[in-house]
Amino acid sequence: MAIIIQSRSDDGQEWRDEVWRRTHFEAYTAARVKSRLTGRVYRLVDQSGEVLEEVRYHSERPRLR
Numbered sequence: 001m002a003i004i005i006q007s008r009s010d011d012g013q014e015w016r017d018e019v020w021r022r023t024h025f026e027a028y029t030a031a032r033v034k035s036r037l038t039g040r041v042y043r044l045v046d047q048s049g050e051v052l053e054e055v056r057y058h059s060e061r062p063r064l065r
Contacts, residue, residue, distance in 0.1 A: 003021050004045045
């Protein structure tokens with residue numbers, strides 16, 4: 001079962017297809033890494049169009065003084 005990874009910016013409204021992965025685990029891992037690197041919001045969608053999960057990465061960045 002293919003899982004499509006879609007993305008949008010934090011303040012964006014429209015979802016955009018990025019890539020697909022064969023399993024939920026592979027898709028979640030890819031989306032988590034992408035979110036961490038880009039700061040974008042990702043979601044996993046199955047072939048029937050059902051949203052399985054939304055992935056966001058929130059990190060506490062140290063502030064420079």
